[in-house]
Amino acid sequence: MLFEALKSGKFVVTSEIGPPKGVEMREILSEAEFFKGKVEAVNVTDLQSSVMKLGSLATCRLLVESGVEPVFQITCRDRNRLALQSDILSAYVLGIRNLLILTGDHPKLGDDPAAKPVFDLDSVQLLEAVKKLQEGEDMAGNKLEGEPPKFFMGAVVNPGADPIEPQIIKMEKKIKAGAQFFQSQAVYEPEKFAQFMKKVKGFDVPVLVGIVLLKSAGMARYMNKNVSGVYVPDPLIEEMEKVEKEKRGEKSIEIAARLIRELKGLCQGVHIMPLGWGNKVPKVLEAAGL
Amino acid sequence: MIIMEQKPFEEILSFLKDEKSIFIVGCAQCATVCKVGGEEEVKAMKDKLESQGKKVSGWVVIDPACQSVEVKKNFQANKDKITSTDAILVMACGNGVQSVKDSAERIKMEKPVHPACNTLFLGEVVRAGYFEEKCSLCGDCLLEVTGGICPVTRCSKGLLNGPCGGSSEGKCEVDPERDCAWALIYEELKKRRKLDRMKAIQPAKDHSKLIKPRTLTLGS
Structure with a gap:
């Protein structure tokens, strides 16, 4: 269990899969097989980048059935407070125990920009709502019947945000609202991350540093240009650029493992x-000595 | 001010395809500032409609079209031109269109009304010809806690508890030209040494206060 693993104080590994656009589940379920016994839990993204896809909830249930512990990612983008609370209760009866609460990207950035952005709640308010559900009440204060659900609830933080103080203020609010762990946006600059961790030292909530497997130099440049708070330094881009196409996978593993070794103590x-490269995760862990 | 733009002329013309005679209503307030319903635009519309073979029975610029008493006064003064016409084209905001329709009905001068504008937002006239949205009429003003910068309107997600992960160097993930409202709020509160306001958790909006259509009676 993710909760117990973090409580035990050992260095914990989680990974992530994205449901398909359609109903063909074979690929991601076989990707999940690579994670078995290698990672503590697997996040399932919720219409990541606002691209309409099969849902996180159903995929999380399929992971439970195949013996992989899921982290149900749930964003505020597509559902009002009734649907959010309802899906969270549904998750519980489907055997899902970990939640990751996010704001969600704006639909404008996705594959159907005409969609209505909901954002009835923000991430802090949704965390509070889940806290209340666990106390046996819905957001409006109405009593739940029977035993309340019990989750291990996480949130996200962007250590590369500039300026960083608003991120830290929000992180503190998320903790106050009930966040029990954090997963971070992708990190490629260990020194910057070290500074961030120094600033949040007193918070006493576990932080799992985000690692996105670099697939190519082009992808790194794309992230530098388009992904807030993510910066891949030039030497890493050059390293990716120098290797032949067939060797990119190996290089990606090498870079990720090196980053993990540098970040591990922090x-x-x-x-x-892994963004679809789930099969490489065991090799990353091996190379990182985990 | 209500910010609006004129619909394409072809679209307006398509609304009027079954009607020969049109009476045009403009508005002396917002529609005039937005250059879509002042005297100048009303006269230009008259010429354009006439060039398409329509008869314009008359026109009026009401000050303002959203005030029933003004609509009624102006309609009484133009009674013949309105009763003899097939329809009314309103060059004002969506509120103005309905105010004209409902006010005309109240004095038994009802006619089909057609909108000439798309109503965009409630905004500030930053300078002539440039408008910015600043308020969403949410019914529960937060400006005191957010340093006079509205996150409901100026954050693309309307977040109440700080920036999302898409905020980058003070800009919004939706459009890098657009300021992140929470970056502005943070700078403002920091400058005023009121960052504690940003640290307090803002509860979710009470949408039961926002059930449409809203009405207000003064003194009740």
Whole structure:
């Protein structure tokens, strides 16, 4: 269990899969097989980047059935407070125990920009709502019947945000609202991350540093340009650029493992986002000595 | 001010395809500032409609079209031109269109009304010809806690508890040209040494206060 692993104080590894656009589940379920016994839990993204896809909830249930512990990612983008609370209760009866609460990207950035952005709640308010559900009440204060659900609830933070103070203020609010662990946005600059961890030292909530497997120099440049708070330094881009196409996978593993070794002493775990390269995660862990 | 723009002329013309005679209503307030319903634009519309073979029975610029008493006064003064026409084209905001329709009904001068504008937002006239949205009419003003910068309106997600992960160097993930409202709020509160306001958790909005259509009676 993710909760117990973090409580035990060992360095914890989580990873991530994204449901398909359609109903063909074979690929991601076989990707999940690579995680078995290698990672503590696997996040399932919720319409990541606002691209309409099969849902996180159903995929999380399929992971439970195949013996992989899921982290149900749930964003505020697509559902009002009734639907959010309802899906969280549904998750519980489907055997899902870990939640990751996020704001969600704006639909404008996705594959159907005409969609209505909901954001009835923000991430802090949704964390509070889940806290209340666990106390046996819904957000409006109405009593739940029977035993309340019990989750291990996480949130996200962007250690590369500039300025950083508003991020830290929000992180503190998320903790106050009930966040029990954090997974971070992708980190490629260990020194900057070390500074961030120094600033949040007193918070006493486990942080899993985010690692996105670099697939190419082009991808690194794209992230530098388009992903807030993510910066891949030039030497890493050059390293990727120098290798032949067939060797990119190996290089990606090498870089990720090196980053993990550098970051390991700074935080309580690592969250590896392979973006479809789930088969490489065991090799990353091996190379990182985990 | 209500910010609006004129619909494409072809679209307006398509609304009027079954009607020969049109009476045009403009508005002396917002629609005039937005250059979509002042005297100048009303006269230009008259010429354009006439060039398409329509008869314009008359026109009026009401000050303002959203005030029933003004609509009624102006309609009484133009009674013949309105009773003899097939329809009314309103060059004002969506509120103005409905105010004209409902006010005309109240004095038994009802006619089909057609909108000439798309109503965009409630905004500030930053300078002539440039408008910015600043308020969403949410019914529960937060400006005191957010340093006079509205996150409901100026954050693309309307977040109440700080920036999302898409805020980058003070800009919004939706459009890098657009300021992140929470970056502005943070700078403002920091400058005023009121960052504690940003640290307090803001509860979710009470949408039961926002059930449409809203009405207000003064003194009740």
